[in-house]
Every structure is written in structure tokens, then in C-alpha cells.
Amino acid sequence: MKRILLEILLVLGIGGAGYYGWSQSKAFQGADGQLQALTEQVAASEEKLKDAEKAQAEQDEKLKALAPKAQQFDAVQGAFSGGQVLGDLEALYAKQKSLSSERQLGLGVVRLLTKGPQDEGALQAFQKTLEQLDWKNNQKIICATQNALAVAGKEVKVLAECNTPPPLPVPAAAAAADKAAGDKAEKKGGHGGHAHWDYEGEMGPEHWGKEFPTCAKGKAQAPLNIAGPLERSQSVLTPGYKSGALEVTHNGHTIQVKGTAESKLRVDSKPYELVQFHFHKPSEEQIDGKPMAMVIHFVHKSEEGNLVVLGVLVKEGNENPGIQTIWQHMPTEPGTQLAEGVRFNPGNLLPREKDFWSYEGSLTTPPCTEGVRFFILKTPINMSRAQIAQFPFKKNARPVQPLNGRMIQSN
Ligand SMILES: [Zn+2]
Numbered sequence: 001m002k003r004i005l006l007e008i009l010l011v012l013g014i015g016g017a018g019y020y021g022w023s024q025s026k027a028f029q030g031a032d033g034q035l036q037a038l039t040e041q042v043a044a045s046e047e048k049l050k051d052a053e054k055a056q057a058e059q060d061e062k063l064k065a066l067a068p069k070a071q072q073f074d075a076v077q078g079a080f081s082g083g084q085v086l087g088d089l090e091a092l093y094a095k096q097k098s099l100s101s102e103r104q105l106g107l108g109v110v111r112l113l114t115k116g117p118q119d120e121g122a123l124q125a126f127q128k129t130l131e132q133l134d135w136k137n138n139q140k141i142i143c144a145t146q147n148a149l150a151v152a153g154k155e156v157k158v159l160a161e162c163n164t165p166p167p168l169p170v171p172a173a174a175a176a177a178d179k180a181a182g183d184k185a186e187k188k189g190g191h192g193g194h195a196h197w198d199y200e201g202e203m204g205p206e207h208w209g210k211e212f213p214t215c216a217k218g219k220a221q222a223p224l225n226i227a228g229p230l231e232r233s234q235s236v237l238t239p240g241y242k243s244g245a246l247e248v249t250h251n252g253h254t255i256q257v258k259g260t261a262e263s264k265l266r267v268d269s270k271p272y273e274l275v276q277f278h279f280h281k282p283s284e285e286q287i288d289g290k291p292m293a294m295v296i297h298f299v300h301k302s303e304e305g306n307l308v309v310l311g312v313l314v315k316e317g318n319e320n321p322g323i324q325t326i327w328q329h330m331p332t333e334p335g336t337q338l339a340e341g342v343r344f345n346p347g348n349l350l351p352r353e354k355d356f357w358s359y360e361g362s363l364t365t366p367p368c369t370e371g372v373r374f375f376i377l378k379t380p381i382n383m384s385r386a387q388i389a390q391f392p393f394k395k396n397a398r399p400v401q402p403l404n405g406r407m408i409q410s411n
Contacts, residue, residue, distance in 0.1 A: 197366045199253075205398050208366050215368035221401035222361025222374060223284035226408055233358050233409035237375055238266040239298075239310065241274060241347035246339035250331040253365060254278040254396055257326060263346060265300045265310055267373070272300030272308045277346060281388070283313050284364050284397040285376050291397065292380055293388050296349055297364075307372040309361075312349060317382030322348035327390055351379035358409040364398045 197203050197211070209216020244260035259274030266272070276299050283295035294314035301307055322344070329339035355378045362370040 197253075199393075199396050199398070208368065212366040212368055214362070214370065215366055218362055218368055218370050219404045220360050220362060220370045220406060221368060222359075222364050222372065223286070223398060223400050224359055224361065224374075224403065224406075224408065225286040225289055225400040226357050226376065227288050229407075230357070230410040231407040233356070233411045235358060235375075235409075235411065236266075236268055237310075237354055237356060238269075239347060239350060239354070240264050240266065241345055241350075243343045243345040246325070246329055246342040246344040247336060248326060248329050248331065248339065249336040250334050250392065252334045254280065254393065255326070255330055255391065257344075257346070259299075259346065265298070265308060267308055267375075270302065272302050272306075274346060275299045275301050277349075279391060280364075280397045281391050281393060281395060282397055283311075284400075285311055285313070285374075286400050287313075294383065294391065295376075295397075298346065307363075309372055309374050311374060311376040312351065313377065313380040314383050314388070315380040316385050316388060319384040320349075320382055320387060323383050323387050327387065330392070332392065349381060351377055351381050353377070353379040355379065356411055358411070359406055361401075 197208055199205065205215075215221070241263040242260060244262065245258075247258040249256045249258070256276050256278040259276050261273050263274035264271045265274065278297055278299070279294055280297065281294045282291035283293070284297075285291070285295060292313040293316050296312040296314065298310040298312070299307065300310065325339075325342065325344060329337050329342065331337045356375045357378065358373070358375050360370075361372050361374045362368050363372060
């Protein structure tokens with residue numbers, strides 16, 4: 001009986017992850033289409049889960065209840081988040097010699113539901129599952145899940161194989177297209193790992209467009225030179241950052257610190273979660289044609305997947321204690337370091353004055369996806385000369401981009 005229950009949960013898990021993908025990517029046109037898509041996905045998995053056949057009706061009931069509303073999905077996810085389902089499933093499967101690809105996928109999905117897309121272990125497990133799976137039979141589910149992960153800012157290697165991804169909103173749709181283009185380029189170039197780009201030489205910014213078309217063809221690219229005339233902004237910015245575990249990544253292009261779901265930036269009372277923040281040297285933004293010593297980009301994402309970047313400029317001055325903490329735990333070569341027992345509040349890196357310039361822009365690194373709102377605080381923070389020198393990249397700033405008719409705003 002327990003086993004049957006677990007199988008049901010597994011199918012629900014697959015459907016749930018698919019639903020999570022749909023809902024994250026806002027791919028659905030309405031509850032009907034959504035329910036139909038979900039039912040199809042679950043039906044496909046179901047055929048292979050003979051043990052769960054008896055519970056079909058019960059499961060359909062649950063699924064119908066699950067589909068229409070996000071909060072009902074949250075309830076299912078809540079059931080997973082305790083870890084009981086995952087533990088039971090792992091224990092059950094540990095006894096079996098080999099797992100069918102569907103069960104491996106299910107296990108990966110349950111891990112993901114239990115630990116969330118931000119959990120690297122869960123992501124790796126899911127990735128591993130995808131690699132082993134004859135996933136063409138499960139393409140819809142996988143593509144939906146991948147889209148959810150992509151929206152959550154996670155790279156999933158086989159994303160390019162999702163030939164018919166559901167329509168995504170801007171900027172998520174553009175991001176997926178860019179990512180697919182990038183993945184294709186990566187395959188063509190045969191680099192393995194990530195698509196190759198750099199800040200100078202043959203892979204420098206002027207060549208990014210070859211592999212990442214938006215970088216060259218986009219009409220609302222960032223960064224910008226901030227100069228008049230300026231338009232008046234009515235937006236109200238309210239950062240509400242909280243302390244959390246400190247996790248610092250050296251990704252080959254910058255130093256990046258992981259954000260937490262609890263840390264939010266409100267723009268006109270609309271909440272955006274802090275996903276990560278990272279550094280550029282010198283600042284990518286220029287003020288009247290001049291860069292500052294550095295800039296910190298705080299990257300936020302709304303529930304719908306829209307991105308807002310809060311830029312904090314850095315000038316040379318007194319030593320910055322917050323930066324000191326980050327630099328102490330910074331990996332010196334590509335990799336991630338979790339600072340054991342260290343709590344860090346990103347709010348410590350914000351100036352007291354929150355006056356800003358604002359504009360519509362893009363990611364400033366490939367794939368240069370547009371639809372990113374920038375708020376650049378006018379008041380810089382200090383870092384000492386030694387701290388600036390300690391940043392392990394000599395130069396990692398994209399040149400300023402043409403305005404193309406955009407207006408920069410100021411509050
Ligand atoms: Zn940046």
C-alpha cells in the first residue's frame with residue numbers, strides 16, 4: 001500500500017513539476033489548456049507505472065484539484081518540502097537493482113520539489129536524471145521543468161533540445177531563445193561546458209553577437225552612459241534585504257553572491273526576490289562619460305520572471321567591512337564556497353541615500369536578454385584601494401551601449 005501511495009505521489013510529482021514549469025513560465029492560456037496539458041503528461045508517465053493503476057481515479061481527483069490554482073500546487077509542494085516523501089522514495093528505490101528512467105526522472109523531480117530549484121544537490125540530481133533518461137518520451141514534462149529552472153536562473157544542459165517550448169513572457173521568452181541560440185553555438189564550437197565569451201580578444205564584447213544574436217541586434221542593451229536629458233521617475237524603491245548564509249561563486253566572469261528568497265526589493269510595492277549580486281570592474285555604467293571604480297549589480301526576479309537590477313556604484317575610499325567578509329570567502333578560481341557559519345546581510349552594501357537613475361536595458365553578459373529594468377543608485381559606496389585590487393578580474397565590464405531613443409529617468 002505504501003508503495004502504491006509513493007507511486008501516486010511520484011506521478012503527481014512529475015505532473016506537479018510540469019505544472020510548476022507551466023506556471024513559472026506562464027505558458028498556459030487558461031485553466032482548461034493547463035489541465036489538459038497536465039493530464040497528458042501524467043497519462044504518459046502513468047502507463048509505465050503499472051502499480052499505480054488502481055489509484056487512477058483518486059489521482060485524477062487530486063490532479064484536478066491541483067491544476068487550477070497555484071496555491072493548491074503549493075500545498076502539494078508543502079507535502080514534499082518536509083522531505084518525508086523523498087526519504088521514503090529513496091529508501092524504496094534503494095532496494096531495487098536498477099530503476100526505470102521514468103522512476104529516475106520521478107525521483108529527480110521529487111528531489112526538486114523537496115529541496116527547491118535553488119538547491120544545487122537537487123538540481124544536479126535532476127540534471128543527472130535527464131542525462132540518463134530517454135527523455136524524448138517525456139519532452140513536455142522536461143521542457144516545462146527546464147523552463148522553470150531557466151526562469152529560476154539555472155542552466156540546464158539539454159534545454160536547447162526542447163524544440164517546441166511553450167510561449168514564455170518577455171524577458172523569459174527572449175532568455176530561452178537566447179539560451180537555445182547559445183547552446184547551439186556551444187555545440188557548434190565544441191567547447192563543452194559553457195558557451196565561450198570574454199571581455200577582450202576574439203571572444204570580447206564586439207564578437208558576442210556571433211553566438212548570441214541579441215547582444216548585437218538588441219535595441220535596448222545595457223549598460224548605458226547616464227547623461228541628460230533625464231525624465232522624471234515616479235517609481236518608489238524599497239530594498240528589504242535579510243541576513244542569510246553566505247555563498248560566494250567565482251564563475252569565470254565575476255564574483256557572485258547568492259541571494260535569498262527572504263531578501264526582496266519592492267518597486268512600487270511589487271516584490272522582486274534577490275537572486276544574486278555580483279561585481280564589475282570598472283563600473284559598467286558611466287556617469288557623464290566616466291566609469292566609477294566598480295559596480296555591484298543586485299539581480300532580482302518577480303514571480304512572473306521579470307528582472308530588476310539594482311546597481312550600487314563603488315568609489316575608492318575607506319575599507320568596506322561587508323566587502324571584507326565576502327572577499328575572505330571568495331574562491332580564487334572557478335567554483336563555489338559556502339562560508340561555514342557566516343551570516344551576511346546584502347543590505348550592508350547599500351548606501352543610505354536611495355536616489356536613483358533608471359532605464360530599460362538588458363543582461364550585460366551573453367545572452368544579453370532584454371526586458372531588464374535598471375535602477376542605479378546615485379550615491380556610491382566606498383571600497384579601499386586594496387579591496388578593489390583584490391577583486392580577481394582586471395576588467396569585466398561591457399562597454400556602454402547606444403540609447404536608441406530610450407529615455408533615462410531620475411527621481
Ligand atoms: Zn552585472
